[in-house]
Amino acid sequence: MTTTPAKPTTPVIFAGHMVYNHRFESGRTGSRFLRELRDNKKIMGLKCPDCNKVYVPPRSTCKECFGKLDKWVEVGTEGKLLTYTVLRVARDAEKDVLKKQLPVAYGIIKLDGADTGFVHMLGEVDLDKIKIGMRVKAVFREDERKGNILDINYFKPVSNARKR
Numbered sequence: 001m002t003t004t005p006a007k008p009t010t011p012v013i014f015a016g017h018m019v020y021n022h023r024f025e026s027g028r029t030g031s032r033f034l035r036e037l038r039d040n041k042k043i044m045g046l047k048c049p050d051c052n053k054v055y056v057p058p059r060s061t062c063k064e065c066f067g068k069l070d071k072w073v074e075v076g077t078e079g080k081l082l083t084y085t086v087l088r089v090a091r092d093a094e095k096d097v098l099k100k101q102l103p104v105a106y107g108i109i110k111l112d113g114a115d116t117g118f119v120h121m122l123g124e125v126d127l128d129k130i131k132i133g134m135r136v137k138a139v140f141r142e143d144e145r146k147g148n149i150l151d152i153n154y155f156k157p158v159s160n161a162r163k164r
C-alpha cells in the first residue's frame with residue numbers, strides 16, 4: 001500500500017452556532033460597577049483624569065488617550081436616548097435570554113454625566129412613540145438584584161411633567 005503525502009491545503013471553515021452556559025469573573029472594573037447596581041442602585045462610571053471623558057459602562061483604559069482610569073464617579077439614572085432598535089424576531093438562543101414577549105426595544109442611552117452610550121432595553125413605552133433624544137430613566141429591579149446588568153429591568157420614558 002502506498003500513501004501519498006498530504007498536499008498543503010487551506011483549512012475548511014464552516015460557520016457554526018453554539019449555545020452554552022458560562023460563568024466568568026467580571027474583573028475589578030466590572031465587579032465594582034455591578035456591585036453598585038446591585039447594592040446601591042447607583043450607576044457608576046470611570047472618568048479620565050486627562051481628557052475628563054466619563055465612561056459608562058466603565059472601562060479601565062481611556063480609549064481616547066490610553067490613560068489608566070481609576071476615578072469613579074456616579075452618573076445619573078436618567079439620560080437621553082441616542083438611538084434605538086426594535087427586535088421583533090428572536091433566534092432560539094435569544095428567546096432563552098430575553099424571557100420577554102417580543103417585540104422588545106433596545107436603546108443606547110447617554111446617562112446624565114456620562115460621555116458614552118449605555119445599551120439597555122426600553123420598557124413602559126409605546127414602540128411607535130420612541131424618539132431619538134427622548135429622556136429615559138432606569139427602572140431597577142426591586143426584588144433580588146443579582147449583580148448583573150439586568151438589575152436594571154429597563155429604561156422608561158421620563159414623563160413630560162418632569163422633562164428637562
Ligand SMILES: [Zn+2]
Pocket residue numbers: 048049050051052053062063064065066067
Ligand atoms: Zn483620556
